[in-house]
Amino acid sequence: MEEMLLHTENIDEATAEVEAAGGHILLQLGHNLLVAKVPSYVAKQNSFSQASAHIPSSASVQSLSHANAYWMAREDELKPQPTVQKWTERTAPMAFKREDSDKRFQGESPYSPTMTGKIAFAILAASGPGSLAISDSELQKIESECITGLKFWVNQAQKNVVSLSFYVYYGKATISASNPTSCSSYAACHNVFANPTLQAFGFSTDQTGRDQVAQHIKDRAGADGAFFGFFSKYRQRHFAYAYFGGGPLYMQYSNDGWGSDQIDRVFAHEVGHVFNAPDEYTNCKCSTSYGKGSCTARNSNCKTCTSSQGGCIMDKNDLGNLCQSSKKHIGWC
Numbered sequence: 001m002e003e004m005l006l007h008t009e010n011i012d013e014a015t016a017e018v019e020a021a022g023g024h025i026l027l028q029l030g031h032n033l034l035v036a037k038v039p040s041y042v043a044k045q046n047s048f049s050q051a052s053a054h055i056p057s058s059a060s061v062q063s064l065s066h067a068n069a070y071w072m073a074r075e076d077e078l079k080p081q082p083t084v085q086k087w088t089e090r091t092a093p094m095a096f097k098r099e100d101s102d103k104r105f106q107g108e109s110p111y112s113p114t115m116t117g118k119i120a121f122a123i124l125a126a127s128g129p130g131s132l133a134i135s136d137s138e139l140q141k142i143e144s145e146c147i148t149g150l151k152f153w154v155n156q157a158q159k160n161v162v163s164l165s166f167y168v169y170y171g172k173a174t175i176s177a178s179n180p181t182s183c184s185s186y187a188a189c190h191n192v193f194a195n196p197t198l199q200a201f202g203f204s205t206d207q208t209g210r211d212q213v214a215q216h217i218k219d220r221a222g223a224d225g226a227f228f229g230f231f232s233k234y235r236q237r238h239f240a241y242a243y244f245g246g247g248p249l250y251m252q253y254s255n256d257g258w259g260s261d262q263i264d265r266v267f268a269h270e271v272g273h274v275f276n277a278p279d280e281y282t283n284c285k286c287s288t289s290y291g292k293g294s295c296t297a298r299n300s301n302c303k304t305c306t307s308s309q310g311g312c313i314m315d316k317n318d319l320g321n322l323c324q325s326s327k328k329h330i331g332w333c
């Protein structure tokens with residue numbers, strides 16, 4: 001199988017063609033690009049009537065930006081990969097419970113209790129004044145790192161015969177807020193950039209506004225669920241964190257000691273939290289069951305719950321491994 005970036009004017013028909021040729025869709029980037037895995041002979045022939053590996057010069061600015069982010073991610077795959085480290089070896093990314101987490105999946109919820117089917121994801125970049133600005137190439141870098149992080153999950157899903165693809169959007173809000181000098185709480189800092197970003201896109205600044213962002217991208221993508229992340233250079237109480245049960249996630253571009261080149265790994269870990277997978281490197285509750293979907297499991301790959309811990313993104317910055325218990329936590333039975 002070979003991975004291809006395909007441009008199409010008709011996503012549905014192009015998807016059907018890829019599937020009829022024995023391939024499958026990993027990602028959809030904006031409205032006209034598909035990242036597909038197809039049998040090698042199909043890739044060589046590039047024989048699709050509704051899709052082509054050639055990106056036309058008439059493609060939209062958004063499509064060209066998505067394509068640049070994709071090729072940035074492919075180039076990074078060829079570079080030497082960082083040493084696998086426990087999250088505790090540097091500053092560990094964090095996660096938080098939400099008080100209404102069980103209500104989040106009831107009724108017409110934009111959130112999916114499991115990481116399955118088609119999931120819409122949006123990068124919301126908060127670009128501030130001066131040194132807080134996010135340039136277009138930095139936004140492409142963020143997207144390229146997210147693409148690698150999402151491909152980790154999609155490739156793991158493929159190995160486990162789980163249907164999963166992501167529909168990726170990005171949006172940049174240029175805001176005037178200055179950097180807070182200290183953070184008395186997580187919200188005290190993230191609201192400084194998240195609220196004007198939500199307003200710039202026409203959403204309210206409360207939880208309802210956040211839920212509406214998820215609903216909006218879910219509807220536009222015709223997806224089964226949605227989540228989104230704020231990315232900025234603003235001060236945060238902690239450099240990276242996510243909320244269980246749908247997000248959002250908040251990430252600083254500098255990515256603390258991990259650096260921007262490992263946003264992919266930190267992001268992939270946080271996506272695990274968004275879909276209810278707990279940490280395995282510390283503070284584990286060994287008798288609690290996790291997962292919101294059709295299957296649940298104890299945190300049996302946590303270092304305090306086993307004497308033979310296996311490799312896992314929920315334990316290390318490891319884009320090669322996903323353990324059995326994390327699979328159950330995100331709904332892969």
Ligand SMILES: [Zn+2]
Pocket residue numbers: 093094095269273278279
């Ligand atoms: Zn974590």
